[in-house]
Amino acid sequence: MAVGTSTRVAYQEKADFIGAKEAANEMLSAVNEFKTIGYATIDDAVAAVKKEDAEFAVVPVETSTHGSCYETYDLLLEYDLAVVGESEGPTRFWMVAKTPAETSLKAAACKTSLAFAFASGNAHGQLHRALGMFASREIDLSKVESRPWSSAHPSAGKAEFIFYVDVKARQSDAKVVEAIASLRAMCSYVRVLGCYASGALEATNGVPNSSSQELTMAQKYPLSPVFDTTKIAKTLAVFGVTKQMEAEGKPVYSLCVGEPDFQPPKRVLEAGIRAIQEGKTKYCDMRGMVDLREIIAKYLQRAKGVTYDPKEIQVCGGAQQALYNVILAILRPGDKVLLPSPYWGSYKGILAQVKTQLVQLRNTLEENYLINPVKLEETLAANLEIRIIILCNPSNPAGTLHSPEQLEQIAAVLRKPQFRHVIVISDEIYEQLVYQDEGVPKRVCKSFATIPGMFERTVLINGFSKAYAMTGLRIGYMAGPSHFIEPCYLMQGQLTSCANSVGQVMAIEAMKMELEAIEKGEVRIAENLHGLDLKRQYIAKRLQAMDNVRFAYPMSSFYVFVDLGLLFEGKIAYSAEGEEIHNVDDFCDYLIRKAGVAVGPGSDMGEPHGLRISYAGSMDTMIHSMDGLEFALKSLIFE
Structure with a gap:
């Protein structure tokens, strides 16, 4: 001008x-x-x-x-x-x-x-x-x-x-x-x-x-x-610090990124190699390969009890893109979104980019960070403009799981006439990573879309990064009524077009393995799940032994959400060198400098006194990290 x-x-x-x-x-x-x-x-x-x-x-x-x-x-x-x-x-x-x-x-x-x-x-x-x-x-x-x-x-x-x-x-x-x-x-x-x-x-x-x-x-x-309003997630910023420390030859133990330490199944890797050798590296159907959408639909029906037409499934460049697509397609600037905390930090980042208003539903450690239906109803009633609730079950970052009965209680609130306009984005990327403990009923991850009255208002998000260790291949998907999926299809056409073709071929093979295991009554991921479970139990045992450290008991995914409020609320910590540690964000910075242990700051997840631990890495990393965490806490004086 x-x-x-x-x-x-x-x-x-x-x-x-x-x-x-x-x-x-x-x-x-x-x-x-x-x-x-x-x-x-x-x-x-x-x-x-x-x-x-x-x-x-x-x-x-x-x-x-x-x-x-x-x-x-x-x-x-x-x-x-x-x-x-x-x-x-x-x-x-x-x-x-x-x-x-x-x-x-x-x-x-x-x-x-x-x-x-x-x-x-x-x-x-x-x-x-x-x-x-x-x-x-x-x-x-x-x-x-x-x-x-x-x-x-x-x-x-x-x-x-x-x-x-x-x-x-x-x-x-x-x-x-x-x-x-x-x-x-x-x-x-x-x-x-x-x-x-x-x-x-x-x-x-x-x-x-x-x-x-x-x-x-x-x-x-x-x-x-x-x-x-766009900024890098603090967990990714910490991850960047770990990579810099590794490049400098410094010892570092990362608990900040949710990436499994096991490899995709051999059959899946071989399918990818064949796809490259056979030239399956070209553009494909923007909705996703027909074979992949058909086998995903079959899996969802057999494993989760929810039926979708393959045309109601959109394959994306990772579950995160699926989430972005649906938020961009449904929400208008200024719309309100209900986000239960603690939440995955990228939810907030995406909502900020599309200029929406975040309404936080503060869950408590005492309730294992699970949604209280009474508080849910109160929050919705006070914010009738809320159009979407994002439900991450199993939870990242809390590592907890809503039971089928608890999901029904949430649905009962949403069925009330004044809330029938609320759409549910159900992020189920961790649905296969559920653990069992002796003396408690078997834990089951139920798909929210299977609950009566919820199918037509639920968009299911899933992918192949966590249970199949295909993080870098970036294959995710969304499933839901065509009213929601068609706009996402159009949106993706202008963003990225089709997803990774080789990754889709590998995803087809992964789904074949899954269905074969279901037919045999087996758990395909049993061996990897056992390895994760050992680390889960080890982390829980070590944390329980630390004074004034509280956490939500982990039941799913590969995260533990730790609360340090008893140490930091209203107090300042001092190191032996006289450094002041004012809050948990400061402590996360101190922890990586003092002990070489990287964790995810909870302030990025809606809980300023919290931090997220990922036990997706090796057991050796878990041992060194817990030693470092305990050492760092004991090195501080709180006043």
């Missing part, structure tokens, strides 16, 4: 503050001609930019008499506008536009303004750590503001806050880029409001006022605002 004679600048006329038009003149002094347009309220002026009735709006940020103008901050977040200029005086003004524009490299002094909020409410030390991201890189701050803020994360009656920070540096500086990336890894929300210089604007939205101006990449090629 060029600045010139057609440029329109909105401002609030007849306001308590003065100087808006003068600020516009200062910031646009390099422009030959522009037009100011008065509006009744700041809201109207900002909305004019959003609706493209004006190119800019001049808005107050703070005054010498009344302090910060929080309304301005709120409007920038609401309308998704960017700061492109600043005027200092008795009233500080910002000039805002629809798209960001970093200042010229010739500008002497620049600021970058941003807003952020934490996933775990007011956990001790988080603000200190966040600001330290800048201080540790010698980046100066000129302003820090906080404001009570409502988010989807309940905080036990405590107020949550959103923080506004002005950084005395340009957004494209390498140190600032690093600091903001680190901030995204620890925060639930980060939004860069803009990068700008005080005084006259040298350029706006990438259009220079002189041929000598040097443009940044951000000016030339601005990115989508979706990346303001």
Whole structure:
């Protein structure tokens, strides 16, 4: 958008503050001609930019008499506008536009303004750590503001806050880029409001006022605002640290990634080799190979008791893509989604990308992180706009399992007239990884779609990564009524087209093996399940022996969710070297540095006092990791 004679600048006329038009003149002094347009309220002026009735709006940020103008901050977040200029005086003004524009490299002094909020409410030390991201890189701050803020994360009656920070540096500086990336890894929300210089604007939205101006990449090629809410999952960030440590030759024991340590069955591997040799590496049916969809339908009918036409099955590039497809196809921006906690962190990341509102259903350790039907009904009643509930059973990250009776209790709530519009995404990727214990009834993983009244409103998600150890082959699928599957088919056509053809051939062979085992009354995965079970029992025994360490008893998948609230809630831990450990996120960082043990931070999963342990690795890794965890906890003093 060029600045010139057609440029329109909105401002609030007849306001308590003065100087808006003068600020516009200062910031646009390099422009030959522009037009100011008065509006009744700041809201109207900002909305004019959003609706493209004006190119800019001049808005107050703070005054010498009344302090910060929080309304301005709120409007920038609401309308998704960017700061492109600043005027200092008795009233500080910002000039805002629809798209960001970093200042010229010739500008002497620049600021970058941003807003952020934490996933775990007011956990001790988080603000200190966040600001330290800048201080540790010698980046100066000129302003820090906080404001009570409502988010989807309940905080036990405590107020949550959103923080506004002005950084005395340009957004494209390498140190600032690093600091903001680190901030995204620890925060639930980060939004860069803009990068700008005080005084006259040298350029706006990438259009220079002189041929000598040097443009940044951000000016030339601005990115989508979706990346303001997109951040790497903390578990994946930790996994990246482990790989770096391994490359440096340092000992590290990873409990952070859910990847089995066994290989796919030999028959499955041989089927893949034959597929490559026979040239089955071309495009195939975008819905998935017919043979694969037919055999999946047969498996679901035989093993789970739910009947689908092969046309009601969509094969995807992994179960995660299946999940993304259905969320993208069903939800509209602003829709609400109910997410029981603790939850897989990528659920939250996907929902943020599609601009939906997460409503958290806080499950408790005392109830083994299983859904309480009374709390479910209360939460749905308080949020009638909820359109989807994501049910992960067996649970990642809790490692627990809803029994058929407990699933029926959930369904009974959803059958009530006021909740009949709620769709269920049933993530059943761990359905074969269920363990038995002596003295308790046999555990069974029931498919939610088999419950009376649930078939037409359930989309089943499954795949071949966990029970068949085919993680890198990326074959998953969804099954459900064609009303949901057809839009997902169209969606996938524009995203990735067909899934991996060789992987699909291998998946067909895996399904053949599964059906053969069912015919014989055998459990195909019995040997691998036994190995996982030994590690499950070992981890549980070691954790039980650690003081003030609580966990949900693992019954499924290959995870244990540990609660360290007795240690960290209202307390600070100190290491022998005097390091302060304020919360479980800090402890996870300390654990990998002190003992070389990597775990998944629970704050990324809706539970700030938790951490996730994956026992999918080797028994040797389990032994060293439990030794390291016990050592790290004993090395701290809690006060």
